Amino acid sequence: MKLIKKLEIALFASLLALCAVSCASKNKVAPVAEEEDEQTKKEKILYSKDWLKKQNKNVDATFGSIRLRAKKNIGTFNISIVDDLGKTIPCFSTSNEYITTSFYLKSGKRIIKLNEDSCVDSYTRKIEDGMQVLYSIEDLCDVFITFQCICPNPTYKGFDSVKITAHVVNTGKKKADYQLKAVFDTILGETDRHHFYDASGNPVKNEVVYNKKGEPAWFTSKNANASMQFIFAGKGTTPVEMIALANYSTLDTKYWEPDMLSYRAFDTVLSYNNSAVGAIWKSKKIAPDNSADDVFYICTAFGKDEPQGKFLIDEKALKELEAQEKENQNSKVDEKPASTTKPAETPKENPKTDKPEESAVQKPSETVKDHPVQPEEYSKAYIQRLLDRIAELEDSGENVDRAEIDRLNKELDDILKSYRK
Numbered sequence: 526m527k528l529i530k531k532l533e534i535a536l537f538a539s540l541l542a543l544c545a546v547s548c549a550s551k552n553k554v555a556p557v558a559e560e561e562d563e564q565t566k567k568e569k570i571l572y573s574k575d576w577l578k579k580q581n582k583n584v585d586a587t588f589g590s591i592r593l594r595a596k597k598n599i600g601t602f603n604i605s606i607v608d609d610l611g612k613t614i615p616c617f618s619t620s621n622e623y624i625t626t627s628f629y630l631k632s633g634k635r636i637i638k639l640n641e642d643s644c645v646d647s648y649t650r651k652i653e654d655g656m657q658v659l660y661s662i663e664d665l666c667d668v669f670i671t672f673q674c675i676c677p678n679p680t681y682k683g684f685d686s687v688k689i690t691a692h693v694v695n696t697g698k699k700k701a702d703y704q705l706k707a708v709f710d711t712i713l714g715e716t717d718r719h720h721f722y723d724a725s726g727n728p729v730k731n732e733v734v735y736n737k738k739g740e741p742a743w744f745t746s747k748n749a750n751a752s753m754q755f756i757f758a759g760k761g762t763t764p765v766e767m768i769a770l771a772n773y774s775t776l777d778t779k780y781w782e783p784d785m786l787s788y789r790a791f792d793t794v795l796s797y798n799n800s801a802v803g804a805i806w807k808s809k810k811i812a813p814d815n816s817a818d819d820v821f822y823i824c825t826a827f828g829k830d831e832p833q834g835k836f837l838i839d840e841k842a843l844k845e846l847e848a849q850e851k852e853n854q855n856s857k858v859d860e861k862p863a864s865t866t867k868p869a870e871t872p873k874e875n876p877k878t879d880k881p882e883e884s885a886v887q888k889p890s891e892t893v894k895d896h897p898v899q900p901e902e903y904s905k906a907y908i909q910r911l912l913d914r915i916a917e918l919e920d921s922g923e924n925v926d927r928a929e930i931d932r933l934n935k936e937l938d939d940i941l942k943s944y945r946k
């Protein structure tokens with residue numbers, strides 16, 4: 526019996542040793558798993574839905590010269606440029622709570638306008654470097670649109686551009702095809718001689734569609750106050766199937782692809798001076814609980830400055846800039862100490878005194894009723910002030926003065942009609 530007990534004890538001890546070896550081997554693998562978790566931690570947090578109850582709020586946040594706004598429950602959004610005087614210049618139409626700028630989803634034969642369809646639940650929140658809009662469609666998918674503020678030019682300080690990532694998660698039970706489209710109701714070019722300019726700086730005079738490789742990598746919408754680049758190629762972007770520059774009514778259609786006519790001007794009989802950008806990304810087949818991304822950029826600048834999108838597209842330009850900066854740094858080190866004698870200062874122009882007195886410039890609120898509108902009376906600056914005033918009133922929330930908005934819109938229509946005569 527004693528011999529049997531000794532054998533049992535020895536066998537038990539052997540089993541304990543094997544368990545210890547097994548646990549030790551598992552512990553050796555654990556640090557690798559923890560390292561992988563650390564790398565994906567930010568992404569998991571970014572695309573979780575834990576924030577819906579506590580953080581679902583309207584967004585109005587400024588990062589550098591970028592102002593981001595979004596409306597919860599409807600999922601509308603806008604990007605604006607903040608100039609050096611603190612003035613906000615919207616990039617997209619501000620009418621009706623930004624509803625005319627939207628993402629669309631196609632799955633099978635189903636087409637859904639994400640900020641308007643009743644089957645979509647919408648949520649918005651501010652994040653560390655921007656904002657996020659979530660469109661959730663039960664048993665189909667979650668679409669996270671993340672706006673992250675960046676600066677393409679490493680020598681600049683502050684944010685002047687936005688990286689936009691559309692993250693689609695299949696929440697259904699079967700593998701399915703998903704495709705995204707976006708329509709941006711642009712307004713900057715509507716007070717400029719031309720609505721858009723291509724990557725070579727040439728004006729785009731008619732509606733145009735690009736769906737071939739080698740087409741211009743970006744487009745610019747601008748006026749005297751600000752400019753905005755759409756960047757669909759280059760660093761981290763995903764392939765697009767089609768890009769269209771057209772009248773908004775051409776792109777705002779129930780059909781997935783717009784009916785484009787290369788000879789048609791941006792103005793139509795039903796929609797005058799209303800330009801837009803449309804983009805359709807390639808379709809992706811996504812398995813349940815898996816995801817896919819589409820990425821593009823919007824770069825901005827105010828005044829006569831140019832958006833710095835070329836540093837996202839042209840690696841050569843970025844390398845040249847880095848080499849130039851390195852050379853400048855080296856030259857500063859080699860420079861002799863400067864003289865302590867203070868040079869005579871050159872008088873600087875005062876931008877405030879160079880502008881006409883505010884009282885001498887007609888304001889939208891001072892327009893006389895039934896006053897005959899003459900094109901020469903209204904400069905581009907005046908029209909921009911009119912647009913800004915309408916945007917300001919639209920953003921005033923529950924206290925919005927609808928009567929004044931209607932009056933200002935009528936005045937704007939009258940001005941545009943006078944230019945057409």
